[in-house]
Amino acid sequence: MAEPLWQWEDLVAAAHGDADGAPALRVTGFAIDSRSLEPGDVFVALKDARDGHEFVPAAFKAGAAAAIVSRRYARGGSGPSGALLRVDDPLRALEGIGRAARARSNARIVAVTGSVGKTGTKEMLRLCLDTAGPTHAAEKSYNNHWGVPLTLARMPADSAFAVLEIGMNHAGEITPLAEMVRPHVAVVTTVEPVHLGFFPSVEAIAEAKAEIFVGLVPGGTAVLPRDNPHFPLLRERASAVGAQIVTFGYHEEADFRALQVDLGPRGSSVIAGHGSQRFPYRVGAPGEHYVRNSLAVLATLGAVGADAMRCLPGLARIAAPAGRGARTLLDAPDGQILLIDESYNANPVSVRAALAAMAVTPRETFGRRVAVLGDMLELGEESPALHRGLKEAVDAAGVDLVVACGPMMRLLYDELAPSRQGPWAPSSVELEPALLGAVQAGDVVMIKGSLGTRMAPLVAAMLARFGPGRPGG
Ligand SMILES: Nc1ncnc2c1ncn2[C@@H]1O[C@H](COP(=O)(O)OP(=O)(O)OP(=O)(O)O)[C@@H](O)[C@H]1O
Ligand SMILES: [Mg+2]
Numbered sequence: 001m002a003e004p005l006w007q008w009e010d011l012v013a014a015a016h017g018d019a020d021g022a023p024a025l026r027v028t029g030f031a032i033d034s035r036s037l038e039p040g041d042v043f044v045a046l047k048d049a050r051d052g053h054e055f056v057p058a059a060f061k062a063g064a065a066a067a068i069v070s071r072r073y074a075r076g077g078s079g080p081s082g083a084l085l086r087v088d089d090p091l092r093a094l095e096g097i098g099r100a101a102r103a104r105s106n107a108r109i110v111a112v113t114g115s116v117g118k119t120g121t122k123e124m125l126r127l128c129l130d131t132a133g134p135t136h137a138a139e140k141s142y143n144n145h146w147g148v149p150l151t152l153a154r155m156p157a158d159s160a161f162a163v164l165e166i167g168m169n170h171a172g173e174i175t176p177l178a179e180m181v182r183p184h185v186a187v188v189t190t191v192e193p194v195h196l197g198f199f200p201s202v203e204a205i206a207e208a209k210a211e212i213f214v215g216l217v218p219g220g221t222a223v224l225p226r227d228n229p230h231f232p233l234l235r236e237r238a239s240a241v242g243a244q245i246v247t248f249g250y251h252e253e254a255d256f257r258a259l260q261v262d263l264g265p266r267g268s269s270v271i272a273g274h275g276s277q278r279f280p281y282r283v284g285a286p287g288e289h290y291v292r293n294s295l296a297v298l299a300t301l302g303a304v305g306a307d308a309m310r311c312l313p314g315l316a317r318i319a320a321p322a323g324r325g326a327r328t329l330l331d332a333p334d335g336q337i338l339l340i341d342e343s344y345n346a347n348p349v350s351v352r353a354a355l356a357a358m359a360v361t362p363r364e365t366f367g368r369r370v371a372v373l374g375d376m377l378e379l380g381e382e383s384p385a386l387h388r389g390l391k392e393a394v395d396a397a398g399v400d401l402v403v404a405c406g407p408m409m410r411l412l413y414d415e416l417a418p419s420r421q422g423p424w425a426p427s428s429v430e431l432e433p434a435l436l437g438a439v440q441a442g443d444v445v446m447i448k449g450s451l452g453t454r455m456a457p458l459v460a461a462m463l464a465r466f467g468p469g470r471p472g473g
Contacts (some may be wrong), residue, residue, distance in 0.1 A: 136161070
């Protein structure tokens with residue numbers, strides 16, 4: 001049997017808490033949600049929308065090895081029966097465990113931030129590094145004040161590599177997380193107007209991303225997007241902390257540079273260059289943005305001391321996840337529809353990326369391009385202009401029909417010739433029947449909008465009408 005993730009005494013010490021009751025059973029993981037708890041997990045009772053303390057009994061029922069709590073429970077009767085670790089604040093305790101996990105680790109640690117592309121890059125790094133040694137990586141988009149310490153706490157002591165995602169909505173949020181992670185390599189995928197409503201400018205977003213360099217270990221490496229307009233600022237901030245700098249992109253001065261890129265509906269073929277070295281590889285998910293992120297991966301592999309040639313075949317195994325570009329072939333009465341599910345979120349750069357990726361599918365297979373677009377949120381005063389500004393990308397992608405919802409997307413919609421205006425509705429719920437009436441066999445249908453615009457039900461409606469479907473390209 002593999003080593004347990006934590007010895008109980010070490011965990012109690014790292015959490016700065018008091019053990020209450022019998023020691024925990026074998027600790028094999030951590031959970032903050034009793035519904036997804038696996039037997040052997042330590043349940044951490046965080047306060048979020050609801051107080052995790054309410055779910056301690058459910059956690060033990062699901063097989064929790066222990067629970068980290070700040071509440072005093074009466075023993076016996078209806079109180080929890082398992083091992084408790086009592087602390088002042090479970091979130092602080094989780095951070096303490098995260099720091100202890102980092103302190104005991106000999107892994108080469110990569111932290112990924114950026115306005116978009118963090119999870120895609122993290123998943124590609126996981127696939128690549130796994131071929132070089134045991135690799136621990138964040139689950140989903142666990143990148144915030146609890147996601148980062150949770151990911152560290154879950155890191156096995158014998159990991160050779162770890163890949164963490166660090167996100168932010170506001171200035172100052174990355175600093176404490178980067179100091180907790182202390183990465184050897186800090187990757188900035190890109191800087192874009194995402195969450196712009198919380199920042200005075202995109203430059204201020206670049207400053208906030210640059211907080212990641214503060215956490216770099218001495219002699220650590222910053223992997224930077226050479227094509228980004230804010231590259232000089234990032235370089236300056238990284239240099240200021242003494243980081244080594246490695247760049248990626250299409251720019252002729254990029255250290256890891258795309259020399260040849262063939263975009264296809266099932267993925268891309270790339271030849272990248274580094275000095276006189278050539279790296280031919282395949283990226284399993286379609287879209288130019290995946291190619292860009294793959295260049296960041298290539299640059300990172302060298303920086304963590306992995307053999308890039310050996311690791312790169314991992315990139316062929318990347319697949320776009322549900323809500324983030326997953327492709328499904330659906331059966332319509334007279335043929336097929338290709339559904340691209342981008343419903344998880346949207347901002348100006350990711351909508352452009354998604355439109356471009358939909359255009360990679362040749363007209364011979366799917367003749368009509370239908371973009372189903374919902375409002376992009378959190379864009380502040382620039383929001384109307386940023387919505388209207390998508391017109392160029394809609395044109396460049398050869399979109400034949402725009403089906404839209406929300407007051408902001410109405411602004412883009414009004415820019416279009418009537419022949420390209422499909423149905424529009426104030427909300428996604430109201431759009432649903434019209435969308436189902438507007439699509440037909442031979443369409444590629446890409447659905448995208450911010451999470452708050454609720455585009456996922458439209459994907460579900462397409463699957464219910466034409467599904468279940470099968471993975472398609
Ligand atoms: N390098 C890139 N350039 C432009 N768009 C990108 C890039 N990488 C990803 N995208 C777009 O952003 C979407 C989200 O990608 P991903 O999940 O990797 O981002 P993220 O940074 O993890 O997002 P979140 O902050 O929501 O966790 C993708 O579906 C794609 O549309
Ligand atoms: Mg993410």
